[in-house]
Amino acid sequence: MSNAHPIPFRAILRHVLLIAGAALMLAPFIWMISTASKPQTEIFSSELHLIPHQFALAENLREAFAKANLLRFLLNGVIVTVSIFVLQVMVALPAAYALAKLRFLGRETLFALVLFGILIPPQATAIPVFLLLHKAGLLDSYAALVLPFTISVFGIFLMRQFFKTVPDDLVDAARMDGISEFGIVWRVMLPAAIPAVTAFGIFSVVAHWNDYFWPLIVLNSEHLRTPPLAVAHFRNSEAGTSYGPLMAAAMVIIAPLVIAFLFAQRRFIEGITLTGIK
Amino acid sequence: MSDGSMTIGAAIAPASRATRRTLPAHGSRRAYSAYTLVTPAAALMLIMLLGPLAGVIALSFTDYQLGAPHFSWIGLSNYRDLFADKVFWTALRNTLAYVVIVVPGAVIAGLAIALLIQSGTSLRSLYRTIYFLPVMATLIAMAVVWEFMLHPQFGLVNGMLRSAGLPAFAWLQDRNTALYALCAIGIWQAVGFNMVLFLAGLVSIPKQLYEAAEIDGASSGWARFRLVTWPMLGPVTTFVVVISGIRSFQVFDTVHVLTKGGPSKSTEVLIHTMYTEGFEFFRSGYAAAITVVFLVFVLALTLIKSRLADRGVHYT
Amino acid sequence: MAQIELSAIRKSFDGTDVLKGIDFRVEDGEFISLVGPSGCGKSTLLRIIAGLEPQNSGQVQIDGRPVDSIRPSARNLAMVFQSYALYPHLSTFDNIAVPLRMRRLSTIERLPLLGALLPSRRAKERHIRADVAGIAEQLDITPLLRRKPGQLSGGQRQRVAVGRAMVREPLAFLFDEPLSNLDAKLRVHMRAELAELHRRLKATFIYVTHDQAEAMTMSSRIAVMMGGELIQAGTPAEIYNDPGDIRVAEFIGSPKINVLPGRIRKDGGVDVLGTALKLSCSAAAGDCRVGVRPERIDLGAGPFSGSVVHLENLGAEAFVHLATEGAGLRLIARLADVRHVPAMASSVAFGFAPDAVRIFDPAGKRIEIRLEQAERIREPAHV
Numbered sequence: 022m023s024n025a026h027p028i029p030f031r032a033i034l035r036h037v038l039l040i041a042g043a044a045l046m047l048a049p050f051i052w053m054i055s056t057a058s059k060p061q062t063e064i065f066s067s068e069l070h071l072i073p074h075q076f077a078l079a080e081n082l083r084e085a086f087a088k089a090n091l092l093r094f095l096l097n098g099v100i101v102t103v104s105i106f107v108l109q110v111m112v113a114l115p116a117a118y119a120l121a122k123l124r125f126l127g128r129e130t131l132f133a134l135v136l137f138g139i140l141i142p143p144q145a146t147a148i149p150v151f152l153l154l155h156k157a158g159l160l161d162s163y164a165a166l167v168l169p170f171t172i173s174v175f176g177i178f179l180m181r182q183f184f185k186t187v188p189d190d191l192v193d194a195a196r197m198d199g200i201s202e203f204g205i206v207w208r209v210m211l212p213a214a215i216p217a218v219t220a221f222g223i224f225s226v227v228a229h230w231n232d233y234f235w236p237l238i239v240l241n242s243e244h245l246r247t248p249p250l251a252v253a254h255f256r257n258s259e260a261g262t263s264y265g266p267l268m269a270a271a272m273v274i275i276a277p278l279v280i281a282f283l284f285a286q287r288r289f290i291e292g293i294t295l296t297g298i299k
Numbered sequence: 300m301s302d303g304s305m306t307i308g309a310a311i312a313p314a315s316r317a318t319r320r321t322l323p324a325h326g327s328r329r330a331y332s333a334y335t336l337v338t339p340a341a342a343l344m345l346i347m348l349l350g351p352l353a354g355v356i357a358l359s360f361t362d363y364q365l366g367a368p369h370f371s372w373i374g375l376s377n378y379r380d381l382f383a384d385k386v387f388w389t390a391l392r393n394t395l396a397y398v399v400i401v402v403p404g405a406v407i408a409g410l411a412i413a414l415l416i417q418s419g420t421s422l423r424s425l426y427r428t429i430y431f432l433p434v435m436a437t438l439i440a441m442a443v444v445w446e447f448m449l450h451p452q453f454g455l456v457n458g459m460l461r462s463a464g465l466p467a468f469a470w471l472q473d474r475n476t477a478l479y480a481l482c483a484i485g486i487w488q489a490v491g492f493n494m495v496l497f498l499a500g501l502v503s504i505p506k507q508l509y510e511a512a513e514i515d516g517a518s519s520g521w522a523r524f525r526l527v528t529w530p531m532l533g534p535v536t537t538f539v540v541v542i543s544g545i546r547s548f549q550v551f552d553t554v555h556v557l558t559k560g561g562p563s564k565s566t567e568v569l570i571h572t573m574y575t576e577g578f579e580f581f582r583s584g585y586a587a588a589i590t591v592v593f594l595v596f597v598l599a600l601t602l603i604k605s606r607l608a609d610r611g612v613h614y615t
Numbered sequence: 616m617a618q619i620e621l622s623a624i625r626k627s628f629d630g631t632d633v634l635k636g637i638d639f640r641v642e643d644g645e646f647i648s649l650v651g652p653s654g655c656g657k658s659t660l661l662r663i664i665a666g667l668e669p670q671n672s673g674q675v676q677i678d679g680r681p682v683d684s685i686r687p688s689a690r691n692l693a694m695v696f697q698s699y700a701l702y703p704h705l706s707t708f709d710n711i712a713v714p715l716r717m718r719r720l721s722t723i724e725r726l727p728l729l730g731a732l733l734p735s736r737r738a739k740e741r742h743i744r745a746d747v748a749g750i751a752e753q754l755d756i757t758p759l760l761r762r763k764p765g766q767l768s769g770g771q772r773q774r775v776a777v778g779r780a781m782v783r784e785p786l787a788f789l790f791d792e793p794l795s796n797l798d799a800k801l802r803v804h805m806r807a808e809l810a811e812l813h814r815r816l817k818a819t820f821i822y823v824t825h826d827q828a829e830a831m832t833m834s835s836r837i838a839v840m841m842g843g844e845l846i847q848a849g850t851p852a853e854i855y856n857d858p859g860d861i862r863v864a865e866f867i868g869s870p871k872i873n874v875l876p877g878r879i880r881k882d883g884g885v886d887v888l889g890t891a892l893k894l895s896c897s898a899a900a901g902d903c904r905v906g907v908r909p910e911r912i913d914l915g916a917g918p919f920s921g922s923v924v925h926l927e928n929l930g931a932e933a934f935v936h937l938a939t940e941g942a943g944l945r946l947i948a949r950l951a952d953v954r955h956v957p958a959m960a961s962s963v964a965f966g967f968a969p970d971a972v973r974i975f976d977p978a979g980k981r982i983e984i985r986l987e988q989a990e991r992i993r994e995p996a997h998v
């Protein structure tokens with residue numbers, strides 16, 4: 022080690038290590054894009070090369086879209102995640118406001134239940150909720166995908182913590198101005214809580230876009246499939262034969278969130294690390 | 300106006316403004332609104348969360364099977380069967396092995412990357428983005444990519460091993476390597492998340508502490524790490540370990556799509572067993588018992604975490 | 616414009632009595648300050664008047680009409696909060712317009728996109744715009760109308776909050792320590808502005824503050840609260856010169872009134888520090904407390920003496936802190952002429968005129984005194 026130039030050496034070492042790690046992190050993405058761009062013959066050759074000799078991305082994409090109704094599955098993903106988020110906000114915000122700013126009999130109990138609810142992993146309630154949906158005749162529908170998640174105790178908790186920081190005077194001012202309690206939730210608290218709602222929204226959308234367990238359990242029909250389920254089925258039906266289209270399909274499925282992430286990294290990291298406090 | 304009187308109580312300490320709302324003694328309009336506001340949430344919580352939680356525990360004492368016309372209470376029978384079942388023990392052992400490999404792997408790698416990123420100033424956000432990318436990408440899609448990367452013949456991994464003159468493996472098809480392959484995917488996916496939590500922890504360490512350490516004679520980077528960074532990161536580290544533990548316990552996606560627990564049960568894990576019993580064989584009671592076992596493990600970990608969170612440790 | 620009457624208002628929080636029976640009447644067009652130490656229940660009382668907090672018992676009447684079952688917004692009072700409580704997401708204009716929109720627009724007209732299309736809404740919005748513009752003109756905030764609260768200074772926010780209160784033309788204005796978040800200089804300036812606003816609007820103002828100087832300088836009447844009770848109300852001069860209770864005497868005035876231990880003799884005379892005062896009272900013999908304001912202590916002559924332990928020379932005036940010999944009591948004397956400030960640690964003689972003395976019984980209640988008339992006319996000097 023050269024003691025005369027310790028700083029450049031350390032900086033170079035830092036970059037070398039980080040780039041090596043980054044290559045490892047990116048390898049699957051690169052391999053996915055590479056494979057999705059190769060024709061069948063190149064994929065099934067034992068010679069390793071990343072840049073295809075002959076670009077076949079368009080063909081692979083076309084085949085992927087032909088074999089599976091990818092647009093429909095993406096649309097399903099949008100419908101399900103957006104419905105879940107909107108309903109979660111509609112249910113959680115009023116409750117969070119009441120828990121933060123109103124006093125009523127049973128408030129402490131309700132809040133204790135919310136805190137307890139956060140501890141319950143989603144897999145734990147899967148069987149009874151499944152039976153419930155079965156009894157209600159709701160299995161294999163959008164409702165089955167959305168209803169169980171309309172209640173986000175974590176969302177209630179998060180919003181309540183945020184509302185606690187909104188000054189009481191603001192709520193009182195709104196009352197003096199003639200805004201009803203219900204109006205205060207949407208006209209005063211929601212605008213004040215936009216950053217928290219955004220973070221929660223990213224958290225919620227990412228979690229449900231990527232969720233595999235629940236759609237796997239409740240869905241049967243092909244036309245309702247969410248993106249992860251679609252990839253899994255694609256893989257099962259094409260196993261070992263057409264990797265090019267499979268990789269192209271995987272690319273399409275991860276693209277929406279990855280692109281959104283690249284555009285708003287800070288917000289995404291903020292939103293997703295919320296799972297940390299969950 | 301009342302005249303002065305000396306029977307005034309001791310000065311009343313001002314309470315925090317936050318507690319300043321009260322149940323209206325009369326005109327209970329506001330309390331009424333409060334109930335209207337919380338009713339949807341409370342009802343849904345009961346139906347979708349607390350009810351089912353009680354339900355899963357109750358179910359574990361029955362022989363209920365989906366579609367069966369009757370069921371009966373069978374006490375601890377499910378648990379007896381479970382503990383006598385070799386598959387359950389295999390699943391538990393595999394789950395624990397997965398946790399024991401993925402947690403240290405993802406925590407140490409996450410910490411190392413965070414330290415490396417934070418030790419310089421250039422390209423910080425680029426590196427952060429790259430390492431965080433796997434957290435964002437749909438795991439199922441990436442699992443499929445990994446499967447092809449691990450393809451015995453045409454995969455990238457074996458290709459590179461071969462060109463380095465090393466032996467190749469049939470990673471996911473070999474009972475000796477399948478679980479480790481899944482662990483590698485698990486670590487790959489979790490590292491970025493842990494890194495971000497560690498970065499947040501590192502940023503919050505006051506700079507003066509490093510300057511003080513330098514003056515106190517901690518001249519090497521390692522000495523400063525031992526003296527300042529590691530102790531200051533203590534709570535974050537505990538927290539990241541617990542979180543990683545809980546998430547690893549829930550491993551399911553990669554197993555289900557890549558190995559279905561095989562080959563020969565070498566990657567069977569708890570949630571996958573629960574899924575198979577409950578949603579493929581529809582033995583709801585038995586699957587509920589597995590869920591309860593899973594819940595006990597996760598709640599134990601979660602309780603440790605909420606203890607830590609109660610101490611006011613926040614990481615975002 | 617309104618007259619507000621409170622009768623027997625009681626309030627407790629979690630079993631602690633915060634208001635212990637407040638009876639009080641605010642006259643139409645009056646600027647009244649509710650003043651008292653922190654935690655004495657001023658805000659609670661104001662919030663009960665506003666309807667934001669229900670009382671446990673007692674009644675609030677506005678213009679003779681009980682309002683206890685009426686919602687805050689329907690009482691037609693306006694409130695200015697300590698933190699201003701401006702809606703952070705709305706512009707100055709929209710902040711001021713909120714009470715008008717809530718009152719004048721129907722629920723449908725208030726709907727986000729749809730409402731804006733209704734012709735009836737557009738007509739009403741025109742009026743609202745004109746009203747807000749008028750208020751902004753009066754308060755000199757027209758250039759700020761498009762800004763959000765985050766882009767305003769403390770004083771500007773204060774004005775917007777006042778504008779939001781004014782725009783609805785309320786029966787009365789309620790202020791809860793509206794100046795305490797401002798820096799000292801701005802606070803003094805805003806005092807004058809608020810007093811001027813009151814003169815212009817001629818509306819009823821109820822002004823809560825813990826700062827006795829604010830109460831003294833702005834209001835036409837002051838009500839002093841202590842420990843959940845209203846102990847005295849009167850004009851600033853009455854409260855200052857004729858405190859009915861030693862706690863009022865001690866709370867009002869800065870520096871604080873000097874309190875010396877005294878004794879009432881059987882014959883009604885009063886002794887302080889071994890000297891008889893030239894006055895008498897008809898109270899029973901026993902201990903009492905003798906209050907003298909700092910500006911009424913005359914330095915240089917008199918029957919008492921003390922040593923100078925601390926000096927505060929403010930340029931225009933000076934405060935001399937004395938410790939009496941023997942008894943070791945501390946007193947503060949105000950010196951109008953700073954050219955004659957005594958030296959530190961020097962011994963100074965002092966005294967005070969009999970009419971400067973206020974006497975309180977051991978419970979703190981004021982005791983009426985009679986001055987010895989003849990003496991006073993002949994020699995107004997010292998005791």
Ligand SMILES: Nc1ncnc2c1ncn2[C@@H]1O[C@H](COP(=O)(O)OP(=O)(O)O)[C@@H](O)[C@H]1O
Pocket residue numbers: 311312313314315318319320321628629633651652653654655656657658659660
């Ligand atoms: N919502 C509440 N819950 C409990 N105690 C309260 C509440 N609001 C006020 N208090 C108590 O009532 C007393 C009077 O408070 P407040 O009216 O705010 O005093 P002030 O405005 O004179 O400083 C204080 O001791 C305060 O702690």
Ligand SMILES: [Mg+2]
Pocket residue numbers: 657658659791792
């Ligand atoms: Mg107050």
